[in-house]
Amino acid sequence: MKEELIKIEELIGNFDDIEKSDIKDLMQRLFSKLGNRLENYVGDYPTFIEPVYLEDNVKIGDDVLIGPNVYIGANSEIQDYVEMSNTIIFENVIIGENFKLENCVVAKNSSLKFKNLDVKNSVLIGEANSIDELQSKQF
Amino acid sequence: MSDKEEREISRIKEVESTNLARAEIRDEVIETKKAVEKDNELLANRVHQKFKDYNIKSFDIVGAIGAGKTALLEKIAEKLSSQYRILVICGDITTRVDADRIEKYKAETVQINTGRECALNAYHIHQIIKNKDLNNYDLVFIENVGNLICPSDFILGTDKRLIVVSTTEGEWVVEKHPLLFKMSDIAVINKIDLKERLGTDVDKMISDAKKINPKIEVITTSAKTGENIEKLMNLMGL
Numbered sequence: 001m002k003e004e005l006i007k008i009e010e011l012i013g014n015f016d017d018i019e020k021s022d023i024k025d026l027m028q029r030l031f032s033k034l035g036n037r038l039e040n041y042v043g044d045y046p047t048f049i050e051p052v053y054l055e056d057n058v059k060i061g062d063d064v065l066i067g068p069n070v071y072i073g074a075n076s077e078i079q080d081y082v083e084m085s086n087t088i089i090f091e092n093v094i095i096g097e098n099f100k101l102e103n104c105v106v107a108k109n110s111s112l113k114f115k116n117l118d119v120k121n122s123v124l125i126g127e128a129n130s131i132d133e134l135q136s137k138q139f
Numbered sequence: 140m141s142d143k144e145e146r147e148i149s150r151i152k153e154v155e156s157t158n159l160a161r162a163e164i165r166d167e168v169i170e171t172k173k174a175v176e177k178d179n180e181l182l183a184n185r186v187h188q189k190f191k192d193y194n195i196k197s198f199d200i201v202g203a204i205g206a207g208k209t210a211l212l213e214k215i216a217e218k219l220s221s222q223y224r225i226l227v228i229c230g231d232i233t234t235r236v237d238a239d240r241i242e243k244y245k246a247e248t249v250q251i252n253t254g255r256e257c258a259l260n261a262y263h264i265h266q267i268i269k270n271k272d273l274n275n276y277d278l279v280f281i282e283n284v285g286n287l288i289c290p291s292d293f294i295l296g297t298d299k300r301l302i303v304v305s306t307t308e309g310e311w312v313v314e315k316h317p318l319l320f321k322m323s324d325i326a327v328i329n330k331i332d333l334k335e336r337l338g339t340d341v342d343k344m345i346s347d348a349k350k351i352n353p354k355i356e357v358i359t360t361s362a363k364t365g366e367n368i369e370k371l372m373n374l375m376g377l
Contacts, residue, residue, distance in 0.1 A: 036235070038252070045254035049266055050235070068249070068270050085266055 001053075004030035005071070008088060012107050012123050018137045023105070023123075031069040031086065046078075055091065073108065179293050182261035186268060186296030193273040197281070198375065199295045201319055202303030203312075204285035207329035209237045210362035211303060212280055215372060216244035223277040223377075228267060230259040230284040237282060247276075258289035261296055278377070287316040294322075299375065305330040310340040313347040320351040325358065325374055332361040 004026050011021045034051040043060035049067035058072045061080035066072075070084055073091030078084075084101040090108035095101070100118040107125040114130050121138055128134040160168040190197045202208045209229075216225055225246035229237040230253055238248035251263050264281065281297060283290045287304075294300075302323040304312045307330055313320060320326060326348045334341055345357045356374050360367040 036250075045233070047254045047256060047263075048250075048252040049263060050250050050252075063255075068267060086270070 001030060001033050001035075001071075004033070005088070005090075008105060009090065009108070012105055012125065015123070015125065015135075015137055018123050018139050021139070023139050027086070027088065027103070027105070030071065030088070034069060034071060043078075049085075061097070176292075179261045182265050183294045183296035186261055186264050187298075189268055189273060190279065190296070190298070193276070195273060195276055195279055196376065197279040197297035197299075199281045199283060199290075199297040199300045200303060201283045201287070201290040201300065201323070202285065202305075202327075203287050203308060206285070206303045206305045206308065207327075207360075207362045208282050208285070208303050209240055211327065211329065211360065211368070211371070212241050212246075212282060213244055214362050214365060214368045215280070215377070216241055216246040218368070218372065219278065219377060220245040224275055225278045225280065226271070226276045228259075228264065228279065228281045230263070230282060232257075232284065241282075246280075253284055256289075257284055257286055258293050259283050259295060260293040264295050287312070287319055291318040291322055299324040301325045301327055301375070303327045303329055304344070306334050306337050306339040306341065310343045310347075313344045313351070317351045320348050320355060323352070323355060325356045325371075327371060328357065328359045329362055331359040331366060332364050 008023060008026050011023050012018060034053050036050050037053045038048055040056055041054050041058045041060050044062055046060045046064035046066055051069060052067040053071045055072065055074035057075050059077040061078060061082065063081050064078055065083040067085060069086040072089045073093065075091055076089050076093040078095045079097040081098040082095055086103040087101045088105045089095065090106060092109045093106050094111045094113055095106065096112050097115045102120045104119060105123045107123065110125055111127045112124060112134065114128060117131060119136065122136045123139065124134065124136045126135045157165060157168050157172065200208050212227060219225060227241050227246045227248045228251065229248060230251045231237060232254065233252050235250040238250040242248050249267055251259060253259065259281065281295055300323045302319050306328065328341060328344055341359060348355055348357050358367055358371050358374060360371055
């Protein structure tokens with residue numbers, strides 16, 4: 001699993017070439033190996049559809065649905081009413097309220113502090129306080 | 140609609156009671172509830188069609204905590220996993236205790252931890268099957284969250300629904316939960332081996348189930364001794 005995560009992180013570092021990369025295959029490979037680690041989050045009883053792997057100190061808000069196939073890196077925060085499947089969130093990320101992410105990757109230290117986003121097959125990166133400031137690339 | 144109102148509607152949806160809605164948002168709460176029910180039904184139909192397309196027999200198993208849903212599934216998996224490829228979806232508020240028990244009998248399992256939700260819905264099932272190659276399965280069992288109330292709100296799109304009660308719950312358990320019996324195809328009265336010791340009136344349970352739903356098939360079983368498990372599987376068409 002770590003091997004795929006490192007490769008995916010390298011790929012999203014070349015933001016402009018993501019469309020041409022083999023990120024989809026790498027994500028599939030990661031999900032096929034993904035185990036379950038659910039016991040160490042901070043928050044209020046979300047719904048999990050396994051497999052879901054949470055690193056340490058992940059904060060999860062109210063009425064959140066996570067899975068199947070979700071990896072969340074350490075110290076990331078998932079706010080209320082979020083739904084995500086087939087998605088990788090790297091460490092120190094903030095995902096805003098009522099985001100719906102399907103088949104997405106969010107780069108480390110990204111801070112997406114706005115509400116209501118529905119995206120598929122995309123890499124999200126950087127700091128954004130509104131949807132207009134969002135940097136994303138479809139694959 | 141303001142953020143505050145949105146939050147309020149969502150909170151009310153959560154407790155599933157329009158009585159709590161203030162007069163000025165009552166109609167929106169009702170519309171939201173209707174939309175949620177309709178969406179669940181549409182998704183359940185899609186789930187059912189998928190299962191049909193892949194020739195998969197599917198069952199939703201409901202019942203209170205401790206009635207024996209998992210124990211029955213263990214017995215069924217034990218008998219069938221050499222002939223059929225089985226997927227069991229287990230719903231629980233938390234833990235993967237049930238999935239771990241069933242996995243020992245060579246069935247593949249997926250655990251859904253529903254957190255604060257007291258039933259599985261069609262969306263949960265749809266999310267799972269869209270990420271699976273359904274060519275790999277012959278049978279799908281869905282073990283719903285353990286209670287006899289909430290699962291009546293959500294059909295899941297399976298061929299049949301089984302309701303499991305047990306002699307330890309007392310002879311009134313059937314008449315106290317008419318809705319789920321109305322919506323089920325097979326009623327299983329489990330722990331029949333304890334009938335004499337507990338003095339439970341099983342005949343009343345059977346006649347109550349038939350009164351509520353004349354079409355329901357009723358069978359008594361013991362997952363512990365194996366009594367009538369073969370007969371139950373015949374009723375299920377397995």
